[in-house]
Amino acid sequence: DTGVSQDPRHKITKRGQNVTFRCDPISEHNRLYWYRQTLGQGPEFLTYFQNEAQLEKSRLLSDRFSAERPKGSFSTLEIQRTEQGDSAMYLCASMADRGRGSNQPQHFGDGTRLSIL
């Protein structure tokens, strides 16, 4: 178990550019979540996948944001035409789905810090 891995750890880009982040979950975990965290706040839910299916998206996820999880393994989060307000830490988490109400914890990666110039 190598934990949840995110790449890159830091990304600095100019406003208007596109960026893509990658998340590799714990291998046996079939659920994968993306969160956004700004300074002094808790993680805010963006979207989640059950295997390769994207089952829920937050209203925070504008049409400039897209996430994929091909083959139910790693996931990517892309932000198009970045804006200043996109500057944040983007966290990925995975968990095992053992059925309804299974009470499993989420396991987090170290995040990708995005800075928009």
Added chain:
Amino acid sequence: GNSVTQMEGPVTLSEEAFLTINCTYTATGYPSLFWYVQYPGEGLQLLLKATKADDKGSNKGFEATYRKETTSFHLEKGSVQVSDSAVYFCALSPWGGNQFYFGTGTSLTVIP
């Protein structure tokens, strides 16, 4: 709806002091409750959890008891260390739900 409210920070304590960080929640049904810790530049790490009323989660000297009657899950530690300095997040997962709901975090600084 589902939400978590944590006490405002930052909290500054001397080494070996007693720690309490308050957390109350609103949830539909019977949620599971969690405390996570975040060190600078890192992601969140699970500290402890409780899955039903009156359960006590514990880890590394930290404890929290699931109190259904007061909808609370306060974090406590009898004697804090400098290494406990971090941000602590209370979270809930509704029974049968798909999302986690996090509080805004409480920053703890322990001074020698």
